[in-house]
Amino acid sequence: MAKVDPLLQELGVATVAMAALSAFIALLYWFFTGNSPWPFVVLGELAGFGFGVSVLTLTSPRRR
Numbered sequence: 001m002a003k004v005d006p007l008l009q010e011l012g013v014a015t016v017a018m019a020a021l022s023a024f025i026a027l028l029y030w031f032f033t034g035n036s037p038w039p040f041v042v043l044g045e046l047a048g049f050g051f052g053v054s055v056l057t058l059t060s061p062r063r064r
Contacts (some may be wrong), residue, residue: 013055018049033050 022045026037 010057010060011053012062014053017056018052021052022046022049 022042025045026041029035029037029041
């Protein structure tokens with residue numbers, strides 16, 4: 001079995017974490033305001049998605 005690079009593993013985990021956080025924020029916005037989070041909240045989250053993934057990936061503890 002091929003060994004996956006630890007940086008790619010952390011990238012996958014960070015992507016899933018940011019997607020879950022983005023969905024949670026959009027649902028909370030929809031629940032509390034009754035307004036659709038599209039386009040302002042969702043597009044704002046997309047703008048911060050890449051930054052969040054890179055920060056989570058680069059600041060995670062290194063595995064060897």
